[in-house]
Amino acid sequence: MTSNRKMVFLTNFSEACFQAIPTVAEWMDREKGHLTIVHAASEGVKELEPARERLQSFFAEADRYLQCERVLLQGARVETILEYCRKERPSVVFAPASKPSGLPRVMHSSLRAKLIRSGGLRLWTKGRSESGDATPKAPRHVAYAITGNHGWVSEAVEAAKFAAQYDAKLHYLYLAPWPIAQEGMTADDVRLEMKHVSVREVRELAQQLPITPIVHTRMGDRSGDLGQLLKACRADVAFVGDKHLIRRRLWLESIHPELDAMDCEFVCYPARAGVAGMSTVASPQKFLEPARSR
Amino acid sequence: MIVRDHLPLRRVWPFVAHRLVLLFLFDLAVAALYTFGGWKEVALPGLPLSTMGSAIGMFLAFRTNSAYERWWEARILWGGLVNSSRSFARQVLTMIDRAPGVSAPSEVQRRLMHLQIAFVTAMRCHLRRQNPFPELRTLLTEAELEELRGHSNVPTALLVRKAQALRDAKEEGLMTDFRWMQMDGTLGEMTTQLGSCERIKGTPLPRQYDFFPRVLVTVYCLLLPFGLVEGMGLLTPLASTLVSFIFIALDTVGRDIEAPFENSVHDTPLTSISRTIEINLRQLFGERDIPAEVEPVDGFLY
Numbered sequence: 001m002t003s004n005r006k007m008v009f010l011t012n013f014s015e016a017c018f019q020a021i022p023t024v025a026e027w028m029d030r031e032k033g034h035l036t037i038v039h040a041a042s043e044g045v046k047e048l049e050p051a052r053e054r055l056q057s058f059f060a061e062a063d064r065y066l067q068c069e070r071v072l073l074q075g076a077r078v079e080t081i082l083e084y085c086r087k088e089r090p091s092v093v094f095a096p097a098s099k100p101s102g103l104p105r106v107m108h109s110s111l112r113a114k115l116i117r118s119g120g121l122r123l124w125t126k127g128r129s130e131s132g133d134a135t136p137k138a139p140r141h142v143a144y145a146i147t148g149n150h151g152w153v154s155e156a157v158e159a160a161k162f163a164a165q166y167d168a169k170l171h172y173l174y175l176a177p178w179p180i181a182q183e184g185m186t187a188d189d190v191r192l193e194m195k196h197v198s199v200r201e202v203r204e205l206a207q208q209l210p211i212t213p214i215v216h217t218r219m220g221d222r223s224g225d226l227g228q229l230l231k232a233c234r235a236d237v238a239f240v241g242d243k244h245l246i247r248r249r250l251w252l253e254s255i256h257p258e259l260d261a262m263d264c265e266f267v268c269y270p271a272r273a274g275v276a277g278m279s280t281v282a283s284p285q286k287f288l289e290p291a292r293s294r
Numbered sequence: 295m296i297v298r299d300h301l302p303l304r305r306v307w308p309f310v311a312h313r314l315v316l317l318f319l320f321d322l323a324v325a326a327l328y329t330f331g332g333w334k335e336v337a338l339p340g341l342p343l344s345t346m347g348s349a350i351g352m353f354l355a356f357r358t359n360s361a362y363e364r365w366w367e368a369r370i371l372w373g374g375l376v377n378s379s380r381s382f383a384r385q386v387l388t389m390i391d392r393a394p395g396v397s398a399p400s401e402v403q404r405r406l407m408h409l410q411i412a413f414v415t416a417m418r419c420h421l422r423r424q425n426p427f428p429e430l431r432t433l434l435t436e437a438e439l440e441e442l443r444g445h446s447n448v449p450t451a452l453l454v455r456k457a458q459a460l461r462d463a464k465e466e467g468l469m470t471d472f473r474w475m476q477m478d479g480t481l482g483e484m485t486t487q488l489g490s491c492e493r494i495k496g497t498p499l500p501r502q503y504d505f506f507p508r509v510l511v512t513v514y515c516l517l518l519p520f521g522l523v524e525g526m527g528l529l530t531p532l533a534s535t536l537v538s539f540i541f542i543a544l545d546t547v548g549r550d551i552e553a554p555f556e557n558s559v560h561d562t563p564l565t566s567i568s569r570t571i572e573i574n575l576r577q578l579f580g581e582r583d584i585p586a587e588v589e590p591v592d593g594f595l596y
Contacts, residue, residue, distance in 0.1 A: 013591050015559055022424040022557060029427045057589040060565050060596070064415070064429040 005033035006090040010081065012039065013054055016096040020126065021059055023265065024094055027124075030165065034067040036088065040081050041074045048072065077111060082119040092267070093121045097260065113246045113253035120270035125245075127260040139163075139236035139265075143171040144213075145226055147241030147269055148196045153205060155269055159239040160209045170213040171233040174202055175226060178219055227258040237265045244268075295563040298593025310542045317515050317538050321531035324519040329527055337524035343517060347541075350510050354544045357503045361552035368494055368554035368562040371487050375414065378483045379571045382410055383578045385480060389473040390463055399579050402463050407579050408433045409456045411572050413484070417449040418564040421491055421555040449488055457481055491555070499552045507548070511541045563588075563595040 009024055011017040028035055039055045041048060055070050062068040073080045085093065095112045116123050144159035146152055156172065163170040176193050193199055199217065206213050216229050226244050240259075245268045247256040259266065327333040386406045387399065399407070412433040419426035426448055427439055434442070438455075445451040457478065464474045498504075515538040523530045554562040566588040576584050588595065 015594075018559070018594075018596060019557055022422065025419075025425040025428055029425045053589065054591050056586070057591050060569060060588040061424075061429055063585055064432055066428075066431050 005031045006088055007031065007033050007035050007092050007094065008085065008088065008090040009035060009037045009059070009094040010040070011037060011055075011058055011096075012098065013058055014096070014098050016098060016126075017058070020094060020096040021061065023124070023126070024059075025061070027092070027094075028065060031091070033091065035062060035065055035069075036090070037062060037068070037070045038081065038084065039070075039072055040077045041072065042077065043075055045074065048074065078114045078118060081115060082121075085119060085121055091122065092124055094124045096126055097255070107252065108254065109252045110246075110254040113255055116242045116268050116270055117246060117253055122270065123268045124265065125255070125268065126265045127255070127262050138166045139168045140166075141171060141234045141236055142166070142168045143173055143230055143233055143235035143238040145173040145175065145229075145238065145240045145244050146194065146197055146202065147243070147271070148194050149241060149269060149271055152197060155239060156202075156205060157209070160211050160213065162237065162239075163213075164211045168236070169233075170209075170211050171235065172202055172206065172213045172215045173226065173229045173233070174199060174215060174217040175229070176217065176219055224258050227256075227262060230259075230262060230264060235264050237267065239267045239269065242268055242270050295561060295595045296559060296593060298590070306543065306546075309546050310539065313512075313515075313542055314535060314539060318531055318535045320516065321519040321534040325523055325528050325530040328523045328530075336520055338517065338520040340521045340525075343514075343521035346514055346517070347537075350507070350514050350541065351544075353510065354507055354541065354548065357499075357507050358544060358548040358551075360499060360503060361548045361550075364494055364499065365551045365554045365560075365562065368491065371490050371494075372562055372564065372567045375417070375484065375487050376567060376571055376574075378480055378487065379410055379414060380574055380578075382477070382480045382484075383407060383575050385473075385477045386410075387578060389469055389477060391468045402459065402468065404579065406456060406459055407575050409452060409459060411575060413449055413452040413456065414568045414571050416452055417488055417491070418568045420447065420449050421495055422557045422561075422564065424557070450485075453481055453485060453488075495553075495555050504549065504552075507545050511545045515541060557596075559594045559596075561596065565596045 007024070007027060009017075009020075024035065027033075037055065037059055039051060039058075041051045045051065052072050055072055058070075071084070073084055093115065095115065097112070112123060112125050115121050139162075142159055142163035144156050147155060149155065159172075160170055162168075174194070174197075177195075199215075202215055206215060214233070216233060218225055218229055226240070230238055245255055245259060245266060247254055324336065328336055386403050390400070390403055390406075392400045392403075412430050415429050415433070416426045418424075419429070427443070430439060430442070442448050442451055460469075460474060460477055460481075463469055464471070469477075515534070518537060519530050519534045522534055526533050550558070550560040554560070555564070569585060569588045573584055573587065
């Protein structure tokens with residue numbers, strides 16, 4: 001039995017890519033989708049044959065998968081990958097962190113951040129923490145940081161479905177921005193909640209789910225605040241928004257270092273759907289289907 | 295497993311950079327204080343440091359040897375699994391009777407071959423804590439997969455499936471009791487190989503072997519500039535960092551190879567070995583759709 005969900009795994013053949021393989025296998029088993037392993041060679045590369053050979057040998061386990069193919073692209077990395085994703089409309093793009101070079105990367109702009117920001121891709125990534133286990137276990141704590149996106153309810157439901165599948169504890173993280181108080185305002189005028197989502201809505205949603213989430217609330221909108229909440233709930237997998245994960249400094253975008261240093265997998269929802277018609281979340285009805293035991 | 299002749303510095307550097315940069319800055323401070331600050335009393339005699347260095351070197355060599363033993367034992371066990379798989383395939387082909395006049399392997403024989411490939415795949419995934427089911431989907435039926443999902447130890451469950459298939463063949467009169475005992479002995483070998491790999495995976499090197507070398511190397515690297523500064527002056531940071539690199543690299547190597555089933559470049563190349571087994575078995579059974587060998591990527595074989 002297979003589904004028509006497409007998954008794209010971006011690789012530059014780094015060790016981080018190899019270490020992400022168990023996670024991809026897990027997703028493949030859960031989604032029963034079509035996996036495409038993609039390598040984008042830079043424009044300057046004249047001889048593509050070595051890259052093709054490396055791509056064929058990379059992730060040899062995937063040769064056994066029912067639906068798997070390998071695609072070699074060439075061109076400006078971000079644009080080429082985005083063009084491919086616009087055509088294929090994957091439900092998730094796996095993009096592991098590159099291994100640290102051991103040198104400061106002063107003018108570095110993250111490919112992952114660009115893909116999320118420019119392409120509106122739903123992206124899976126894992127940070128650079130070396131303290132954790134290289135191979136994943138079944139997650140025990142799944143967190144969803146409420147994004148306030150238009151479809152945040154279905155995002156929350158998807159996180160709940162994910163947690164239920166692994167019998168993990170579910171945490172909803174509600175980060176409210178610091179209130180703006182001005183002269184002449186009364187206490188009632190000061191909004192202590194997120195712009196588009198109230199705590200009441202979150203609690204109401206929580207009551208409708210077959211799995212009871214723990215709702216954590218905190219004032220602050222920095223990624224550092226989210227990092228502290230994620231540490232507090234010991235999240236193994238976190239569903240977050242791009243505003244949580246990406247840091248922008250001048251014209252450079254990167255994954256926020258505090259989150260990148262955590263031993264936690266992130267699934268990032270874009271604020272806007274850059275790829276038209278991309279299926280990003282499961283419907284609430286689908287959630288009610290019994291979870292398959294593993 | 296690293297199969298290239300040389301290990302480029304850019305591969306090693308990220309793992310030692312943090313410690314080395316901090317040590318270099320510390321060494322620089324010591325050299326500056328001694329040379330420009332007039333802190334002559336910080337200089338230590340070289341003899342105790344040399345003795346300490348030798349002792350730590352022996353400790354590190356012992357620990358690296360212990361780690362290598364684990365890595366090598368893992369390789370031997372997987373080499374044994376290659377042999378057991380070939381023996382099992384030979385036994386399946388020659389000890390299970392076919393219909394008279396039929397030269398192609400029977401359905402029972404093919405099923406046993408698929409179960410053997412599935413077992414090797416599941417064992418690799420089990421050791422690397424990887425989900426085996428996407429790979430098993432081409433080898434087993436959906437019903438079998440669903441049944442296996444209830445097992446925390448999938449390779450053991452597959453060994454039982456193989457034993458059951460052999461018993462069924464015996465009951466159908468396709469093999470004698472003696473042949474059945476022989477083949478069950480091969481399954482016993484595989485059970486031992488699986489258990490031995492689980493022992494390596496589940497029993498880490500004693501933590502003292504991990505903790506003390508790291509602490510001792512750090513202490514030694516911190517003391518080193520005090521021993522060198524009197525003779526080397528402002529060149530102390532260079533010399534001290536170079537010596538520290540040797541000790542830190544030795545410490546890192548030992549830590550890297552002590553866990554041979556962690557899905558890293560230092561692993562025993564389980565993917566490659568299991569592919570070799572699959573190719574061997576499929577060729578023995580006269581199949582045409584043979585997968586390609588796993589080639590090293592950038593000098594690393596997984």
